[in-house]
Amino acid sequence: MYDLWRPDTVALGDALRDLLAIRGLPVEQIWPHDDLKAHWQRSDVLLSQTCGYPLVTQLTHVQTVGCFHYLAPGCEGFCYCSWLVVREDDHHKTLADFRAHRAVCNAEDSQSGYHALRKMVAQLPNAESFFAALHISGSHRQSLIDVAQNRADIAAIDCVTWALLKRHTPSVLQGLAVIGQSPLTPGLPLITAQQTSAATLESIRDALRQLVSDAHYQDVCATSLIGGFSEVSRQDYAVLL
Known part of the structure; x- marks a missing residue:
């Protein structure tokens, strides 16, 4: 959702793909440009990012994975303004x-x-x-x-x-x-398909925790203003209604 400088987005995607592959989750990186709602609801989506309002009003059949902590002014923890x-x-x-x-x-x-x-x-x-x-x-x-x-x-x-x-x-x-x-409200949620198993969901979260904590990925995260990761639930976004 923050694809404002494509080289940084590609680097972030490559890092996530490597971390997921290590955990036995080989993925294809897709760039959805047209119908985002249809993309978010695909049964094969392993990891994507949406906006909080569509999550609570339209995307009833997806699972929340978590939320990045961004380093931009106006952000606190996983919240933003x-x-x-x-x-x-x-x-x-x-x-x-x-x-x-x-x-x-x-x-x-x-x-x-x-x-x-x-x-x-x-x-x-x-x-x-x-x-x-x-x-x-x-x-x-x-x-x-x-x-x-x-x-x-x-x-x-x-x-x-x-x-x-x-x-x-x-x-x-x-x-x-x-x-x-x-x-402040909860930031842009990371989501996965409803069909994603509990074990796979935990592997995704583990990959995201490594992304934000492993020094090897420090530069990749910094260029995308990512400073941390928190697990979140759909209930965290109920304040947007």
């Missing part, structure tokens, strides 16, 4: 000042881009029809471009995405400012 991003000229404003302005989000089933913002707006007085318009951009990166180019005025952006863009393509963030953050 969204930054409220506006143009630099509006850096002094708060969310309440964007009533009747235009919002943009990456997708309506995105926890970080849509539902984090929706819940923050709901806490404001007279929150009904708060924004004059809201459009769907298709990605956090495009949401940032839309704000910078005055096609929207505010967006909620996953803090890990922001950190990776700042590292690899900082020009995307030029002219933008962060004016606030959403409450």
Whole structure:
């Protein structure tokens, strides 16, 4: 889900493939680009990453594996937040000042881009029809471009995405400012198919624990801003409903 710099994603995938193969779990690395929901629900998915909101609202027949701890500002343990991003000229404003302005989000089933913002707006007085318009951009990166180019005025952006863009393509963030953050929520869950056995699930978790603790994989994890791993359950994500 954080494939913002393909060489780092490939290196992470290669490391995971090696660790799984050691445990007798040979895998093929697949790059799903179209129907993510269909990919997540495939019966042969050994390990994938989804968003927390689809997990609790759509993906009823998958198992949770765990969640990475990311090293980006705005993360604590396996939790993360969204930054409220506006143009630099509006850096002094708060969310309440964007009533009747235009919002943009990456997708309506995105926890970080849509539902984090929706819940923050709901806490404001007279929150009904708060924004004059809201459009769907298709990605956090495009949401940032839309704000910078005055096609929207505010967006909620996953803090890990922001950190990776700042590292690899900082020009995307030029002219933008962060004016606030959403409450912490559980980060993007790692999942496996419902058909995955309990023994295989434990082997996957063991591979992930080695990934984040073995010095051999320190650089691979660091480039993807991964600093740890926790087992999580579906119940941990009930707070997103």
